[in-house]
Amino acid sequence: MDNDDVAADAALFARLRHVWETVDPVPADLIDRMVAAVAVHDLSREYALLTLTSASDLAAVRGESDTATLQFSDGKTGVLLHISATEHGARRVDGWVDADALAIRLVRGDQEWTRDAAEHGRFAFDDVTPGLVRLILVVRTSDGIREFQTPQFEL
Incomplete structure (x- = not known):
């Protein structure tokens, strides 16, 4: 794989990422909700x-x-x-x-x-x-x- 192939793959992945971010963006509060869900699960199980x-x-x-x-x-x-x-x-x-x-x-x-x-x-x-x-x-x-x-x- 040469540098041109690597650059082409990177451009393709960038376009795919842009499409998904436009069509199905990550919810702004997803990270906070996941951290809270894991914390609550751990609290209810261990504490x-x-x-x-x-x-x-x-x-x-x-x-x-x-x-x-x-x-x-x-x-x-x-x-x-x-x-x-x-x-x-x-x-x-x-x-x-x-x-x-x-x-x-x-x-x-x-x-x-x-x-x-x-x-x-x-x-x-x-x-x-x-x-x-x-x-x-x-x-x-x-x-x-x-x-x-x-x-x-x-x-």
């Missing part, structure tokens, strides 16, 4: 809204200081978790999901606990060793089947 609802001020007086209530939501699916310590130092996780959960997993590294949702979206994990975990649910929504993940949290 689901975490609200820590502390135990009441009386909990320490009542001896229930080893409990916590966590709420996760991405705007479409919500999960409420109540975490309590067992007599043996393990944790019990009681949960409720407001979507049709097809699979519920509590994951820590290579360890995984699986449960099915009962009536009203209730589920529980018994005797889970303390540490960082993540809850992963496969839910059915009006948009189809999708995965919901919480950020890691401490048991």
Whole structure:
């Protein structure tokens, strides 16, 4: 390929680009919309809204200081978790999901606990060793089947 061929190809591509820019121009806000869409997707997937609802001020007086209530939501699916310590130092996780959960997993590294949702979206994990975990649910929504993940949290 010589310089004349390269110049001819460049001119042809320039004319094609001009035609497409005239016939079907890129929307002015396309880049901003795409950046926002990716940011929202990442936020809903990796940074689901975490609200820590502390135990009441009386909990320490009542001896229930080893409990916590966590709420996760991405705007479409919500999960409420109540975490309590067992007599043996393990944790019990009681949960409720407001979507049709097809699979519920509590994951820590290579360890995984699986449960099915009962009536009203209730589920529980018994005797889970303390540490960082993540809850992963496969839910059915009006948009189809999708995965919901919480950020890691401490048991």
